[in-house]
Amino acid sequence: MRLHRNLVLAVIESLSQIFNQNKQADKIVAITLKQDKRWGARDRSFVAETIYEIVRWKRLYAKLAEIEIAFENDKYSTQNLVQLFSVWAILNEIELPNWEEFEGINYDKETIKEEYNKLSQIRKYKESIPDWLDNLGKQELGDEIWTKEIAALNNQAPVVLRANTLKTSVEKLQKQLSEQNIETEKVTDYLEAVQLLKRKSIVRNALYKDGFFEIQDASSQLIAHFLDLENDEENTSKKGLQIIDTCAGAGGKSLHIASLLQNKGQITAMDIYENKLIELRKRANRADVHNIKTYCIKRKNNKVDNSQFKQFYNSADRVLIDAPCSGLGVLSRNPDAKWKLNLEFLEEIKQTQQTVLQEYSKMTKKGGKLVYATCSILPSENQNQVEIFLNSENGKDFKFIEDRKILSHQTGFDGFYMAILQKM
Numbered sequence: 001m002r003l004h005r006n007l008v009l010a011v012i013e014s015l016s017q018i019f020n021q022n023k024q025a026d027k028i029v030a031i032t033l034k035q036d037k038r039w040g041a042r043d044r045s046f047v048a049e050t051i052y053e054i055v056r057w058k059r060l061y062a063k064l065a066e067i068e069i070a071f072e073n074d075k076y077s078t079q080n081l082v083q084l085f086s087v088w089a090i091l092n093e094i095e096l097p098n099w100e101e102f103e104g105i106n107y108d109k110e111t112i113k114e115e116y117n118k119l120s121q122i123r124k125y126k127e128s129i130p131d132w133l134d135n136l137g138k139q140e141l142g143d144e145i146w147t148k149e150i151a152a153l154n155n156q157a158p159v160v161l162r163a164n165t166l167k168t169s170v171e172k173l174q175k176q177l178s179e180q181n182i183e184t185e186k187v188t189d190y191l192e193a194v195q196l197l198k199r200k201s202i203v204r205n206a207l208y209k210d211g212f213f214e215i216q217d218a219s220s221q222l223i224a225h226f227l228d229l230e231n232d233e234e235n236t237s238k239k240g241l242q243i244i245d246t247c248a249g250a251g252g253k254s255l256h257i258a259s260l261l262q263n264k265g266q267i268t269a270m271d272i273y274e275n276k277l278i279e280l281r282k283r284a285n286r287a288d289v290h291n292i293k294t295y296c297i298k299r300k301n302n303k304v305d306n307s308q309f310k311q312f313y314n315s316a317d318r319v320l321i322d323a324p325c326s327g328l329g330v331l332s333r334n335p336d337a338k339w340k341l342n343l344e345f346l347e348e349i350k351q352t353q354q355t356v357l358q359e360y361s362k363m364t365k366k367g368g369k370l371v372y373a374t375c376s377i378l379p380s381e382n383q384n385q386v387e388i389f390l391n392s393e394n395g396k397d398f399k400f401i402e403d404r405k406i407l408s409h410q411t412g413f414d415g416f417y418m419a420i421l422q423k424m
């Protein structure tokens with residue numbers, strides 16, 4: 001592979017913003033890709049994938065580049081970033097260029113490869129994770145499962161689409177994509193999922209812009225089905241099912257629920273951020289979804305005022321709490337989270353998880369069902385939260401029905417958790 005200077009410099013500049021200015025990798029990648037209109041698909045994919053690879057393997061590459069001090073201080077000079085890039089290139093059998101930026105870089109390829117093999121015996125280096133995360137994963141999941149899971153979470157995530165059954169079917173979507181030479185396969189046991197055979201950015205595709213599909217990991221597509229929308233007497237009532245998606249964000253799950261309900265019933269999509277709900281409404285428009293109304297949760301000094309929720313108490317046949325979480329189950333698509341997360345944040349988010357469970361469960365009506373979900377693999381964010389809730393005053397009216405712990409090394413998709421409870 002021949003390296004192009006403007007692409008490599010774009011990668012290095014992006015890494016500086018992600019590492020030194022604490023910017024989110026996906027946002028920086030999106031901005032960088034807009035930088036030069038002349039870049040073709042291959043250039044764009046080189047830039048995006050190289051950035052993500054170096055983010056993913058930051059600790060390992062820093063060790064191999066002998067710049068651990070930069071890793072410890074979390075500060076990278078341009079020279080350090082060129083060094084990380086050089087290690088990436090050597091491990092990918094790519095010749096280092098003789099541009100001025102690479103002057104003085106004289107790593108011995110064989111030494112780097114030997115060192116790489118040695119470090120592959122030590123999990124925190126092999127999987128390129130901070131010490132605290134390695135300890136936590138081991139403590140929560142046990143050594144054996146953690147070893148397999150973190151390895152799976154370091155794989156590149158497959159691109160999975162969800163066919164919008166309000167506008168198309170899985171088979172029709174596959175045909176429509178195939179006409180554009182985009183080959184796909186169905187995903188067994190995931191009813192609306194279509195997986196691309198070859199990774200490709202698809203956000204600029206007309207079928208996407210016209211709402212024929214959403215980009216949604218297969219595990220995430222399990223949640224709407226888990227709400228048990230079909231098997232219920234309420235379906236026969238005139239109003240249809242009343243659903244509250246309490247942490248709706250930009251609406252991944254709400255949109256899926258709407259399509260399963262074929263636009264019947266009513267979904268109230270809530271979030272604390274209006275900008276996410278604006279995005280949700282745009283996506284709903286594209287998808288021909290008409291049964292979602294949004295509700296922006298009011299806050300004062302960053303605190304949610306619970307009195308606003310009284311109007312929703314005991315009103316919903318289904319309440320979904322797709323709770324804010326560490327996101328450790330989606331590390332394959334967001335490797336940057338390894339470096340941005342910390343134990344303090346994790347403690348805070350666990351408190352929020354219990355708070356939203358305590359408060360939003362009150363919206364479930366008698367006989368109705370509550371689903372608590374996260375894209376985390378940690379029991380402390382998942383089943384332990386449900387257990388704490390069930391043992392609390394607000395939880396005593398609920399009966400546990402079942403839960404599912406989705407691990408990436410078992411499915412090849414994101415790590416997820418979902419539990420369904422019924423209000424008695």
Ligand SMILES: C[S@@+](CC[C@H](N)C(=O)[O-])C[C@H]1O[C@@H](n2cnc3c(N)ncnc32)[C@H](O)[C@@H]1O
Pocket residue numbers: 246247248249250251252253254270271272273276297304322323324325352356375
């Ligand atoms: C896991 S994300 C939701 C993803 C979304 N359901 C989807 O399918 O695309 C969690 C969401 O909870 C929101 N959130 C955080 N704190 C909240 C709170 N106290 N009440 C409601 N939503 C909250 C966040 O803004 C974020 O959008």
